[in-house]
Amino acid sequence: MTLLSSRSSNSESRDADHLARIAIIGRGFTGIMTAIALFKRVDRPFHLVMFDPRAKIDISEGISQPASTVLTSRVRDLSVDPMLPDDFRRWLETDDTWRDRLTSDPADLDHAFVPGDIFSTYVYKRFSEALTHRPDVIVQFGSDAVTAIDRHPGGGYSVCLGGQRTRFDAVFLATGYGMREDTDVAPAGGAQSAVVIGGGIHAVDRALGLLADAKISRVTLISESGFLPQSHALAAVGAVVTDQPMPGTLRGAFRFLREAASKADLEGTGWQGIMNGFRSRARDLWAGLTPQERARFKRHVKAIYDSHRNRLPPEHYQRLHHAIASGAITVRKGKVDRIATNGVLFSTPAGLEVLPADLTIDCRFRPSGTDSPLVRSLIVAGLATRDELEIGIVVDECGRTKTSALHGLFAMGPLGLGSLPDIDLVPQIVLQSHAAASLLNSWIGEVAEAQDVVKVFDDV
Numbered sequence: 001m002t003l004l005s006s007r008s009s010n011s012e013s014r015d016a017d018h019l020a021r022i023a024i025i026g027r028g029f030t031g032i033m034t035a036i037a038l039f040k041r042v043d044r045p046f047h048l049v050m051f052d053p054r055a056k057i058d059i060s061e062g063i064s065q066p067a068s069t070v071l072t073s074r075v076r077d078l079s080v081d082p083m084l085p086d087d088f089r090r091w092l093e094t095d096d097t098w099r100d101r102l103t104s105d106p107a108d109l110d111h112a113f114v115p116g117d118i119f120s121t122y123v124y125k126r127f128s129e130a131l132t133h134r135p136d137v138i139v140q141f142g143s144d145a146v147t148a149i150d151r152h153p154g155g156g157y158s159v160c161l162g163g164q165r166t167r168f169d170a171v172f173l174a175t176g177y178g179m180r181e182d183t184d185v186a187p188a189g190g191a192q193s194a195v196v197i198g199g200g201i202h203a204v205d206r207a208l209g210l211l212a213d214a215k216i217s218r219v220t221l222i223s224e225s226g227f228l229p230q231s232h233a234l235a236a237v238g239a240v241v242t243d244q245p246m247p248g249t250l251r252g253a254f255r256f257l258r259e260a261a262s263k264a265d266l267e268g269t270g271w272q273g274i275m276n277g278f279r280s281r282a283r284d285l286w287a288g289l290t291p292q293e294r295a296r297f298k299r300h301v302k303a304i305y306d307s308h309r310n311r312l313p314p315e316h317y318q319r320l321h322h323a324i325a326s327g328a329i330t331v332r333k334g335k336v337d338r339i340a341t342n343g344v345l346f347s348t349p350a351g352l353e354v355l356p357a358d359l360t361i362d363c364r365f366r367p368s369g370t371d372s373p374l375v376r377s378l379i380v381a382g383l384a385t386r387d388e389l390e391i392g393i394v395v396d397e398c399g400r401t402k403t404s405a406l407h408g409l410f411a412m413g414p415l416g417l418g419s420l421p422d423i424d425l426v427p428q429i430v431l432q433s434h435a436a437a438s439l440l441n442s443w444i445g446e447v448a449e450a451q452d453v454v455k456v457f458d459d460v
Contacts, residue, residue: 019138020046020444023159023168025146025374027052029426030413031174032123033433035139036080036130041437044444045136049168051159053145071119072201072310074236076110077427078119080126082434091122111236113313119426148377149409157409160377170408170440172399173415175374192217195344195355197336198363199223199303201310204320206361211328219329220355222346224364225303226333229310231317233272239280240264240273246281250293253278253285254301275308282421283397291388298389309422336364383409387418395419398435407443410436 022038024031027050035050071078079087089109131139148160149171158165194216196207203221210216221228242260247253257278261271289297297305312320323329332355334348343356375393378384384401385394395401395416401409412432414424422428 020044020170021156021168022046022048022170022172022440023146023157024048024050024172024174025052025159026050026174026176027054027141028174028176029120029123030176030429030433031172032127033080033429034172034174034410034412034436036123036127037430037433037437038440039130039134039137040081041434042441042444044441045138046444047138047140049140049142049166051142051144051146051161053143071114071116071426072232072312073113073426074110074232075112075114076236078114078122080123080430082431087126088119088122091125092118113232113315147373149374149383150377150381151383157383169444170410172410172412172436173374173378173393174412176414193220193357194218194359194361195220195222195357196361196363197222197339197344199225199228200306200363201229201312203363204229204312204316206363207329208316208319208323210359210361211323216359217328219323220357221329221331222334222336222344222355223331224333224335226331227303227307228320228331229312229317230308231314232311233270234314237270237273237276239276240269241277241280246285248285248288250289250297250301271308272311279309279422286419286421294388298391302389310425336362384411387416389418391418392416393418397432398439399432400436400439408440410440412436 020042024034031050031052035048038046038048075089075092076086079085081087092109092114131137142161144161146159146161150158150160150165152158152165152167154167156167156169157171159168159171194207194210196203196210196219199221203223207219207221210219240260244256247256257274260278261274264271264274286294311317320329324331332346332348334346334353336344336346337352338345339360339362341360342358343354344360345352345354347353375384378393378401379386382402386392387394392415393401393411395411397420399410399412399416401411413429416423416432420428420432423432
């Protein structure tokens, strides 16, 4: 194992000239998970560079959008290795620091929800271990901001760092929801009231966190759709899939879902299992929808679908509705038009309204950096295409962009939300990372068999 600074002149760095060069852009959870998968799946030496302008490796960034302290997957579903599904639970059981914080009954551990800091510690531990077991891999952490990616004349890709370009054989975009600056807006001095913009998991998490700190006594939660996240079942439920064929139209599919969920509620089994089963078939349904139906999904269905698929742990759901009932949290439906230091201007069904606040926190979902110079450079170069919902980039299940023509360019995790339902959740990101790493390993092997590997990966 060799760790190099972004501008190292270490003599060992010269050995990297003869290795496959791989770039990961982003060091949040998606980027770190991709690196773990590469260490485990690529069976040849390689040179890895992980770019992020932030010096801190923030694993919580990109988990449940972004840096949320609430993880929406249970312990049983959190492992960085698909071949070891109980790895996270076993790690918790053997780590005294965390085991005592969770539950007194070990039998309940599989069903538990953990804070983000616990999972982050586990992921970083596994990253460090995987790296230690690969002494043939050179790893470099770069603090340069990547501004563009293009084809390299000698093959592979040119990664632009300011005014300089560096060649890589493979590039993984792992920016999660985009590498953005803090969006909190607050005046100098103390704050008594706050506005949190957004209706998803992260918005609810921030609102509850503000109240828990006891510095904010009133929070207004502005949800454009009016929907808030629903609750997980008290105990884990699997996917309930009926024998009936899934209708091939958007209207038919969601009528099918509503009827199945209503029946489950009447029978006392809960709708969560029905939704889990529906999600397991969602990719096939999505692939068969027309562009018009996909656009209709974005306008009319996405908000309520997201509120039921990406759910709150029961404890947080109860805290949210207790705060609403007590008046500590007020939920407003509307679209924010402008944010100022003393409040927000937003549109409601009754017209424009000014809502004063001492603190404003913007937690709205944004397209995954598709309007950034980096992603625009990919689109202009013909290396990527925006999806029809304008949420992210068109990818296949392994994260490849433009699958029929390209090797070695991947857009991981939330960047592919417009193509792959649920790819912003931890279990799906883990599976995709390992699939992408295995695919890259096969491609490198094919190239190595066809040519002298030194010449193929020689830097131009």
